Amino acid sequence: MAVNSIDKDEVISKQSKLTVIRRILSYLKPYKLKVSVIILFMLIVMACSILIPYLLEVAIDTYVANKDLAGLGKMGILLLSVSFIAMILSKFRLLWMNELANKVLVNIRHELYSHIQTLSFNFFDSRPVGKILARVVGDVNSLQNLLNTCITNTIPDLFTLILVVIMMFSLNPKLALSCLAFIPILMISMFFIEIKSTKLWSAFRQKRSNLIAFSHESFSGIKVTEGFNKEKLKEEGFDFHVNEHYNGFVTAVKIQDFFWPVIDISHGLGTVLVLLVGYYLTRSGEISTGVLIAFTMYLGMLWRPITNLANFYTTLISNFSAAERIFDILDMEPTIENVENAEVMPKIKGDIEFEDVTFFYDGNSKALDDVSFTIKAGEKVALVGETGAGKTTITSLISRFYDPQIGRVLIDGHDIKNVDLESLRSQMGIMLQDTFLFSCSVKENIRYGNLNATDEDIIRAAKAVNAHDFIMQLEDGYDTNVNERGSRLSLGQRQLISFARALLANPRILILDEATSNIDTYTERLVQKGIQKLLLGRTSLVIAHRLSTIRDCDKIMVVSHGCITECGTHEELLKLKGTYYSLYIAQYSFLSEGA
Template identity: 40%
Template structure:
């Protein structure tokens, strides 16, 4: 229930930015041929539409006025054909532009997600999930409008406007100038409107983002809310965030409600002037009746593209903001530079060496200091230390989730930051306390998309961790459903499932980070057995709270404030009566007594 200020969207930049636009257009480049066709279709369609008033004028002046009804039929037929033609053109044009919009969206989403996967974990420490989800979904969606309607129809609007202006001037330049006289008024109204809407739009965006983030976070933490019966307080908080959003939206509704009728009034006034003045001209014989009717029809069409263009302006503005955020994400360089074609260890032995390793998450705030130790092939080592000592950080370095600042970490003799992540991580398996289960089925959660793992291997892994009977007794067996985050599984079952996952991948080196610390005694026995099988013939680094696990280790490393303070086996360390001894006294004695008694 903390303040969600860190979810705030960045401030929106300029309404039009040539640099952003140029970059956006590169996404349309693969579709430039359909785009060009769409523009041609649009121009042709708009041109046809402009012919209709001309048909009316000819119909009135040349046929109705002289009572030539046969000719009128021909004109009607022509008009129908023109209408039909413009229908076909706009159908094709819309289809093509929507198609381009979808293609571009697809490309962008692929690129963003692909990029997210390359980013170092430190990036995800700093960016809330909600914001990243918004990039892939909402922001891309905003751009769709630009590509599927904005870009092309701006052309159409401008061409239509020019066409109408020429036609008006051609029919009667005096009347035309009268009509254009209201344009400055329109421009003033539009400018005021834009300014207001722009400010509100920014508010709406930040408030939507806040609402999204709040909802997402609190739905995820629903059990905590209900446990502490904080429903009322959370609802109140939600209410105020929700009301903020409503208020911002209502404000924009107000300006829209004023702007559009205002444009309507301005155009009606100019129409009234036109009728009055045009009527006189018809009376004086300067203008035919048909020309006046055509003129009025054209003037009515004159305002459409102007209004459209101001709406396009909004699309443009939101696209600029969305693309700025998307590009900022795409421009975030991964801090862990992936290695391609790095060296491969001649023999995968599972040998690890830390030499004077220093590591800080931020600046010089070292959480690991001058760390040195080695694990030889097949050795099992345990790492103990108080919470915050740096155990998890140490492991993150080995997996290259973060890069260390000084020293070196070698796997089978090769420095890990010279190896490609594929090679490095194919040697390593990791089981965490917090098991992440994806929605899907059991097989999928073990295989994780790796088709080299057969069903037989999965069953074998499940058997080794004693989970086979449980899974097989389900209706769908291996393919029965697993809910998001493993909501329907017990903690112990999730733990066993993650063991099976590690087994199926069959790594040389297995790392366990407090993997057994949150299960009951009965499950622990089961897990212990599974663990023994898991560790057979492998190098292992185990961070554990359980004495039974630690005692068996070949070597125990005691971490204290990011430094290796003691190293040795259980017996040796107890005899030293140092940190390990004290930890043992505090942490393990109860357990020990229980085991004895």
């Protein structure tokens, strides 16, 4: 059961802004050389920018005041040269920084995707697929704004701000203090706005995640929606989530927009104060006209980075929750992973043993209760019982998709908790009732069982399970694209392709979970020979409700309420006249009535 439904907001672990920024910047480590060159260019550009007002002050107070045209001409050439150098280096700096930011973004997306693939089944059980997609796509895209702003503007602006303040104090401390008088008011205002805004942006991203999850589920189940004529109901649900998304965004933006009036008012009042103080200092002869003009230019240079830093701050607030959601997943540890010094599973013979296994999914109701049994290598064993009895749980534990809370699962005497996962699962094959095909060609779907297989191997596998004939009748034969989830094919055809894929994988242990339920009687007869080939020489577990398909199994285990209640051959269980007998008679009577 999913802990987080579509309508339920996810619980995200909180991290400090400093921690998040550090983690983002840590992705720059592989590019140290390029970062060093960019910083060098950045320092040169900033030095040129800071130097221009000073050169202008010298030109006015020295050359203009003394009517030195030659000196003024040289100063003009120097100013143009400094500006030209700053322009060229600034262009390369921005180009390389944007390129670097996008490389980092790609690395984060790859790391997130790869990490999600290592997470255990309980991660996917606890959240809709749409919410996972929201993190991989939407949240990483949101992080791009934060990354670009941080690398491209924030670092240069911090250096610029420091240098401008130093230059202002070197020219006149009184004017410098008047420039900075309103900064504390600005910082306090931003702090209070930030507290409220952060919560609202986090809520907005939760609503966006819910919207994506709802849309994904709706389109995945479009056939059911149209089949039951429930389009109107889905539209109402979509409208609800869109409105939640819209209201979350508008509310967050309204609060965030208070930043700019505070900045503009502080800037305006600061400018007025500087001009007033400058006027009195000029009249008293404490400063020259050139110094006042230079200070006016530095005043603009002071507030430009402050505005940019405020812009970064708002970007940080609006996208901070996206970074939190990304790192929240990256910090998740898989519950099923290799133990330290895990042994490589040797070639599996096929002996399976459950020792007093107890397992529960949610910590409350037991899916399996003290289950013990032994399966010998090469045996074909069937699991039967009512829905929810624990049949699929048994096969999931054998594949180590989950670990039992109590007891052990052994294959060939090896506790599978202590063996390398890849070496275990690479020797196992699972075929489910809901066969999944990828949106590529028939050939590539079959080759998924063995990526090194040749076209001849693929055709042989398809012929063995009697899939070759219908494949050749398709538009492009083995090169026919099956569309998403194999929607171009019938359910039976999809399962025949999955049989070919499993045969190509050549697993030592094979699990068939209602794998023939969607094949019609005629097709089932055709595929039985292929299944026999598939099962030959390997241990197999078959979950089936159609009892006629498991009569020739070496052993049939009846699962009920998480326990093995009966075990034996078809004939032995009929003689017991227990649960299996009742199921068989009920199914036989039902089929007879239908006939």
